[in-house]
Amino acid sequence: MTVRTTAPPELTVTDVTVRFAGLTALDAVSFTVAPGSVHALIGPNGAGKSTCFNVLSGLCRPATGTVRLGDADLTRLAPHRIAALGMARTFQNIVTTQGTVADNLMLGRHALSRSGFAAGALRLPHARREQRQHLDRAREIAELTGLAQHFDQPVALLSYGDRKRVEFARALCLEPSVLLLDEPVAGMNAAERARTVEVVHTVRAELGLSVVLVEHDMGLVMRLADEVTVLDFGRRIAHGTPDEVRSDPEVLRAYLGTGAEQEDAA
Numbered sequence: 001m002t003v004r005t006t007a008p009p010e011l012t013v014t015d016v017t018v019r020f021a022g023l024t025a026l027d028a029v030s031f032t033v034a035p036g037s038v039h040a041l042i043g044p045n046g047a048g049k050s051t052c053f054n055v056l057s058g059l060c061r062p063a064t065g066t067v068r069l070g071d072a073d074l075t076r077l078a079p080h081r082i083a084a085l086g087m088a089r090t091f092q093n094i095v096t097t098q099g100t101v102a103d104n105l106m107l108g109r110h111a112l113s114r115s116g117f118a119a120g121a122l123r124l125p126h127a128r129r130e131q132r133q134h135l136d137r138a139r140e141i142a143e144l145t146g147l148a149q150h151f152d153q154p155v156a157l158l159s160y161g162d163r164k165r166v167e168f169a170r171a172l173c174l175e176p177s178v179l180l181l182d183e184p185v186a187g188m189n190a191a192e193r194a195r196t197v198e199v200v201h202t203v204r205a206e207l208g209l210s211v212v213l214v215e216h217d218m219g220l221v222m223r224l225a226d227e228v229t230v231l232d233f234g235r236r237i238a239h240g241t242p243d244e245v246r247s248d249p250e251v252l253r254a255y256l257g258t259g260a261e262q263e264d265a266a
């Protein structure tokens, strides 16, 4: 198993503002993801979590502010450049249905391939050797994510939870230093959720990467995150450990809405 020997670089988001027409979706948001940590972004619907993920992965350009991964400024780079610099993401609603598990993981590996498609198609010896190495690594990642027994099976035959994990494993195949997980347990049953928590723990321990997570399931956030950033109406209203944010009055107000206002009025 290839394991990272150096800590992943720190991810620093500084004063990021995004506007859509008249609406400020992110308002000078800042946070830092410590190397090797699990950092959750939470907040009520419309708080700006997806917009923030889109900025991190290059799908949305901020009006102002910066995103840095170690010394690299990612702020206005195209998504493929950001992925190549070590930040891979999964998507909330994309669940693969085509090809085998191996095919999907090899798609992730192609971005790292040196010899290119032409050499591969011509079956040149160096390309064949490289292809074999990629396949071995894809198999290791399948083992790490609990997909080894399905490696050669069509994805369409897998359960929903397994298919979502294929998407997760495909992102890991890019050998990221930071993995962005967009609602990794959305739509899963309790057993699949528990399995996903286990896999995130394993991946983080074995590969030593940082994880940034957007998730509505608070139980999962509390079990997985080292630090939590809370957004509401595009602003960062709190950050800290799960225990700290759980008891933060601003956070309770944002989640409970009028309930907290009534309490204030009483």
Ligand SMILES: Nc1ncnc2c1ncn2[C@@H]1O[C@H](COP(=O)(O)OP(=O)(O)OP(=O)(O)O)[C@@H](O)[C@H]1O
Residues within 6 Å of the ligand: 020, 021, 023, 024, 025, 043, 044, 045, 046, 047, 048, 049, 050, 051, 052
């Ligand atoms: N492309 C867009 N054009 C216009 N407004 C947008 C666009 N994308 C997001 N918004 C708005 O920006 C705000 C933040 O949306 P965003 O999707 O980032 O929130 P979220 O926290 O991810 O919400 P949810 O939990 O519902 O997914 C919302 O008011 C949303 O309607």
